[in-house]
Amino acid sequence: MFPSLDVAIHSMMIPNPMPQGGHALTLPPGAVAVIAPDQGLSGCGVEARALELDIIPTRYLRNMHSITPKAQIRLLRAKVAQVGLGGLGGTLLEQMLRLGVGTLRVADGDDFEESNLNRQALSDTSNVWRSKAEAARIAAARINPSVTMDARHEFLSQDSLPGFLTGADLAIDALGGMTHRLTLQQCAAEADIPLVTGALAGWTGYVAVVMPGQPGPAQFMGLDNGAEEKLGCPIPTVNLVATLMATEVVRLLSGEPSPLTGKMLLIDLKQLSFETVSL
Missing domain, CATH: 3.40.50.720 (NAD(P)-binding Rossmann-like Domain)
Structure with missing residues (x-):
């Protein structure tokens, strides 16, 4: 649906330790700042799409066990x-x-x-x-x-x-x-x-x-x-x-x-x- 956006997100994601252990794929704020203007989107639009791809914006990493990814997407939109x-x-x-x-x-x-x-x-x-x-x-x-x-x-x-x-x-x-x-x-x-x-x-x-x-x-x-x-x-x-x-x-x-x-x-x-x- 968003091939160029998806490629950009995947190219800039990084593994990040999770507070409860293990790692998750994350998207740093700096990456969002680069991708958003290139795609003609708001930063929150990029972050919402990242969550749909099971990539967590690093900014919201500590939200994920209190606010579900689905709920975070709703907030971002x-x-x-x-x-x-x-x-x-x-x-x-x-x-x-x-x-x-x-x-x-x-x-x-x-x-x-x-x-x-x-x-x-x-x-x-x-x-x-x-x-x-x-x-x-x-x-x-x-x-x-x-x-x-x-x-x-x-x-x-x-x-x-x-x-x-x-x-x-x-x-x-x-x-x-x-x-x-x-x-x-x-x-x-x-x-x-x-x-x-x-x-x-x-x-x-x-x-x-x-x-x-x-x-x-x-x-x-x-x-x-x-x-x-x-x-x-x-x-x-x-x-x-x-x-x-x-x-x-x-x-x-x-x-x-x-x-x-x-x-x-x-x-x-x-x-x-x-x-x-x-x-």
Whole structure:
């Protein structure tokens, strides 16, 4: 089916020790970087084909006993639309890049502030007052250049969200506050794609999966941002909520049902309690 691509992959594969013993045929990131432009493909497209040939991209060698080759192929060919590149969004972006989600469309119209440095993975002292979208582009090129990245410096609205979500397999709500979450949930439903959503305030947070037409947290949590502003955003809560969201993204893109479909996981790190409620 892809003779020239297959020949190129086979010519650059190398045996690599497996963590559990033995060897596997692998494709190094440098080989992917050479093959992709020559074949007119994205790096993730080359990596997906390599997995179909039972050749493991070295980047994902340590995934293979937690994420099956079939699931990894699905991730590499997936398209995700993420709104927000702040605390949750920056951490989620890094995880999506390292997981190998093939196409990432992300948007945030904000610039970094000094108060973001306590928690936002994309922020550092060199990019304060610079665009979060530009930081996302730089991070993608540094972490996983095989991923196709479309980073937009804009605040999405009810008018622009439908176009932003078009063609995506899944939407991620990484917004700060509560104001625009219901609009995103409604637009994801209209696009007929699942929405993974999460929020936090202080040491508490929630994560939910909203399938098209189902109720979601945005319908019950109101529009008041007071809790987050009053209680703050410590990084342990940010990272935990983002990680739980990323786990559900992997599950859904792999074709597995989510245990949070139609439900909301409530987290309280002060009490170290986790409770699931039906919506």
